[in-house]
Amino acid sequence: MLEIAVGIILGCCALGAGTAMIAGIGPGIGEGNAVAKACEAIGRQPESKGDVTSTMLMGCAIAETTGLYALVVAILLLFVAPGIFIDILISTIG
Amino acid sequence: MAKVDATVIKETKYISGFVIILSVLMQAVFLILNKWDYTVLLGNLFSDFFAVGNFYLMGLFVQKALGKEQDEAKKIIKASQQLRTLGMFVAIAVGVLVPCFNIISVVAPVFFPRIAISFRPLFKDKNSKDVIDK
Numbered sequence: 001m002l003e004i005a006v007g008i009i010l011g012c013c014a015l016g017a018g019t020a021m022i023a024g025i026g027p028g029i030g031e032g033n034a035v036a037k038a039c040e041a042i043g044r045q046p047e048s049k050g051d052v053t054s055t056m057l058m059g060c061a062i063a064e065t066t067g068l069y070a071l072v073v074a075i076l077l078l079f080v081a082p083g084i085f086i087d088i089l090i091s092t093i094g
Numbered sequence: 095m096a097k098v099d100a101t102v103i104k105e106t107k108y109i110s111g112f113v114i115i116l117s118v119l120m121q122a123v124f125l126i127l128n129k130w131d132y133t134v135l136l137g138n139l140f141s142d143f144f145a146v147g148n149f150y151l152m153g154l155f156v157q158k159a160l161g162k163e164q165d166e167a168k169k170i171i172k173a174s175q176q177l178r179t180l181g182m183f184v185a186i187a188v189g190v191l192v193p194c195f196n197i198i199s200v201v202a203p204v205f206f207p208r209i210a211i212s213f214r215p216l217f218k219d220k221n222s223k224d225v226i227d228k
Contacts, residue, residue: 027175028171028175028176029172031172031175032167032168032169032172033168035156035159035167035170035171039167050101053099053101057101057152061109061207061208064152065205067179068179068182069205071179075187076190076201079187079190080190
């Protein structure tokens with residue numbers, strides 16, 4: 001019975017980590033669009049390349065933070081949470 | 095190898111500086127809470143390196159993408175984002191699993207560049223604003 005409970009905990013943690021990483025798709029698409037538009041802007045106004053690059057770098061970094069939140073949640077669910085949940089389970093059973 | 099753009103270097107320097115300041119603050123918080131030991135320092139140094147490295151790599155890929163056509167630029171940035179996310183996954187996983195690193199001090203510095211960007215308008219160069227206004 002304990003093995004089944006541990007298996008369910010591990011499975012749910014892995015499922016949660018996988019679900020969290022769906023958020024990792026968005027930043028790639030967003031950054032790609034931002035850079036594509038920046039290419040267009042620089043093509044129209046080459047003299048503003050420095051400003052556009054600077055603003056875009058900051059924008060890309062902000063967009064990427066969403067993916068990093070998801071990444072950290074996934075890592076904690078994969079490597080830290082199972083141990084804690086199993087400890088709780090064992091202490092509950094006694 | 096192509097020359098690194100001055101903007102990328104400037105922004106990376108700003109981010110590095112802010113990450114160092116925030117890291118010192120984090121160490122101070124650990125000291126105040128009496129939770130400080132060498133694992134906090136090691137984890138912080140380890141994570142700082144990857145946080146700044148991730149930003150610098152992003153700058154390099156953006157610089158590379160800017161010289162291309164729109165569709166190609168999109169593909170380059172998407173690929174770079176996936177690669178960097180994978181790299182960060184490995185780095186954070188190592189930081190969390192290896193016992194000589196404190197988990198909190200590994201995870202927190204990953205978000206320091208985001209905090210640095212939030213404070214960016216306070217330190218923004220007034221000359222660059224003038225160029226935009228023109």
